[in-house]
Amino acid sequence: MSQLVYERMRDALEQLNMPRALEQVDALLDRAGSSELTTVELLDQLLGAELSARRERSITMRLKLAGLPGIKTIEQFDFAFQPSLDEAKIRDLHTLRFLAKGHNVIFLGPPGCGKTHLSISLGHSAITAGEMVHFTTARDLFVKLHSSDGLHFRRLTANRAKLLIIDEIGYEPLDHEAARNFFRLICDRYERGSIVLTSNKRFSEWGELIGDDTLAGAILDRLLHHATTFAINGPSYRLKEKRRAGILGDADRKGGEPN
Ligand SMILES: Nc1ncnc2c1ncn2[C@@H]1O[C@H](COP(=O)(O)OP(=O)(O)O)[C@@H](O)[C@H]1O
Numbered sequence: 043m044s045q046l047v048y049e050r051m052r053d054a055l056e057q058l059n060m061p062r063a064l065e066q067v068d069a070l071l072d073r074a075g076s077s078e079l080t081t082v083e084l085l086d087q088l089l090g091a092e093l094s095a096r097r098e099r100s101i102t103m104r105l106k107l108a109g110l111p112g113i114k115t116i117e118q119f120d121f122a123f124q125p126s127l128d129e130a131k132i133r134d135l136h137t138l139r140f141l142a143k144g145h146n147v148i149f150l151g152p153p154g155c156g157k158t159h160l161s162i163s164l165g166h167s168a169i170t171a172g173e174m175v176h177f178t179t180a181r182d183l184f185v186k187l188h189s190s191d192g193l194h195f196r197r198l199t200a201n202r203a204k205l206l207i208i209d210e211i212g213y214e215p216l217d218h219e220a221a222r223n224f225f226r227l228i229c230d231r232y233e234r235g236s237i238v239l240t241s242n243k244r245f246s247e248w249g250e251l252i253g254d255d256t257l258a259g260a261i262l263d264r265l266l267h268h269a270t271t272f273a274i275n276g277p278s279y280r281l282k283e284k285r286r287a288g289i290l291g292d293a294d295r296k297g298g299e300p301n
């Protein structure tokens with residue numbers, strides 16, 4: 043290959059924004075030159091390297107945009123610690139069939155039982171599979187929905203995400219405005235985009251939480267129409283870790299956790 047063609051080829055890779063291919067092309071040409079690779083194999087490896095770099099970049103970008111509070115994966119989850127949880131069902135969720143169908147997932151249970159961990163891990167699986175995810179605590183969500191660009195947030199962020207994770211519904215009661223905004227959001231996403239939601243409250247307590255039995259009924263009706271609910275009634279993993287570290291004695295075993 044003449045110097046000119048070689049330079050034009052490198053220049054093209056640069057202009058086409060293919061940095062990984064540019065990085066690897068010399069080594070691949072060397073291997074092709076010594077007949078270690080055929081021309082097709084060279085092209086295959088060059089393009090494959092660029093494609094996997096693109097996949098990595100887009101996962102990194104979607105992870106950033108998702109706003110997950112850290113990375114938690116299903117591999118890190120100790121199912122033996124939470125026997126009330128159906129492991130097969132959780133693993134089935136990670137195939138993301140529910141996402142393809144726009145179905146919802148609800149994790150209910152006391153503090154520390156793994157609700158946020160399981161939600162984040164679903165978000166992580168979805169991002170790895172190339173989907174847009176948005177994570178928010180309920181508290182942040184209602185602040186954003188109430189703000190002057192609440193509608194903008196609903197349209198551009200909350201509704202555009204393939205998966206919306208709403209963490210910790212139930213720690214604070216909703217005022218009328220928050221309840222109405224929540225209802226609108228649930229209607230927007232109904233049968234269109236999946237929601238993963240966590241709560242420390244049982245559904246029977248949502249009327250009180252939302253301050254309006256009719257509205258709570260309408261929200262739950264849509265949310266639960268296509269949903270898998272996990273009511274986890276197990277111990278707190280946080281307390282287990284504290285106990286192991288000797289911070290709590292056995293006397294605290296039955297005590298509640300302040301969260
Ligand atoms: N079964 C589990 N296996 C491994 N880590 C767990 C498990 N359950 C909870 N954790 C960890 O314990 C902490 C509290 O869990 P979290 O999901 O925040 O609980 P919740 O949201 O139900 O209050 C997190 O650091 C989480 O990763």
Ligand SMILES: [Mg+2]
Pocket residue numbers: 157158159209210240
């Ligand atoms: Mg939590």
